[in-house]
Amino acid sequence: MTDDAAAPDLRASDADRERVADVLRDALAEGRLDMEEFGERLDATYRARTYGELAPITRDLPGPGRTGVPAVSLAKDPEAGGDWAGRIVGEGDAGTSTWAVAVMSGFQRKGRWTAPRRFNCFAFWGGGEIDLREARFADREIVINAVAIMGGVDIIVPPGVEVVVRGIGIMGGFDHGEEGVPGEPGAPRVIVTGVAFWGGVGVQRKLPRAQKQLLREERRREKLERKEERRRELDGSLQDHLNLHPVREEREPHPRDDR
Known part of the structure; x- marks a missing residue:
């Protein structure tokens, strides 16, 4: 630039x-x-x-050609298990929150929080959202015990996490759609238990926001590249046309032509 x-x-x-x-x-x-x-x-x-x-x-x-860029690379070599090793904090962290209640209201656990080994939640005529996409995990296996009575609880997990659903539905249900998807090496396992009475507990698998943003930008860049490629093709076609059919200048009529 x-x-x-x-x-x-x-x-x-x-x-x-x-x-x-x-x-x-x-x-x-x-x-x-x-x-x-x-x-x-x-x-x-x-x-x-x-x-x-x-x-x-x-x-x-920092960037190419900028002053002040560290001479030593600050990028760490990936640990075994990829990024999951840094997100499973172990016994030293019991969790940011271990329970939540929504009575004719709602609750959310999202962003950079630590999911405990066991998280209990209750929704009555209300709803809750448990978003694990950016969360850390107190252990390699965590349990989410959800009780939904005429309400609902939505659980969002990132790709790579294994999900096991063991809840009981009474005129309600638990979503088993994400079961059976193999987990990545080193990734945590999420077990969903509890009871849904005239309510439901859903499990969704979504990309983290940062990855979604990067994918959007990648699609935007590809769109710009395709647009530039079409422009070059159009310019090339126009040039080929001009080469085959050169524009001739019209000659002004000579006075003798009218005779």
């Missing part, structure tokens, strides 16, 4: 914005930005029209 200090008012191209977006994706993956900061900066990137607007977005982030 052209030096933004020398030409802050110069218009930025789609390629310039994508290079800035790549720096932000790397910063998110390395933990330099959280999801909220990543989303705000990414929105600002695609709104930017000039180099002067793009420059502040990555000014505090």
Whole structure:
């Protein structure tokens, strides 16, 4: 990208914005930005029209050719079991929360929280959401005991987690759709138990928000690449047409032509 200090008012191209977006994706993956900061900066990137607007977005982030980049790589070698090894905290952490109640209301457990070995929840004429996509786990196997009476509890797990459902439905039900999916090596196991009476306990498997954002950006980049490819093909076709059918200049009629 052209030096933004020398030409802050110069218009930025789609390629310039994508290079800035790549720096932000790397910063998110390395933990330099959280999801909220990543989303705000990414929105600002695609709104930017000039180099002067793009420059502040990555000014505090390392990148190719930037000063202050650590000489020693801060990236750690992956541990056995991938990222799961760092998310299973063991006996030292009993869990952020061990129970929840919703009576004609609702509850949520989501974001960066620690799921305990056993989590008890109760929903009566209400609903609850237990989101494990960004959670840490107190053990490799946790139990969620859900009681739903004329209410519902939704449990969201990330890909790679094994799910076992052992709940009992009485004029209600437990969702068994995610059972039987093999877990990744080192991933935790989530056991769902309890009772649903005129209610339900659902289990969904969804990507973490950061991965969903990265997939959206990847699709956006692919769309831009396809658009650029179509433009090049159109330019090539137009040039071929001009080569086969050159434009002839019309000659002005000579006075003798009217005779």
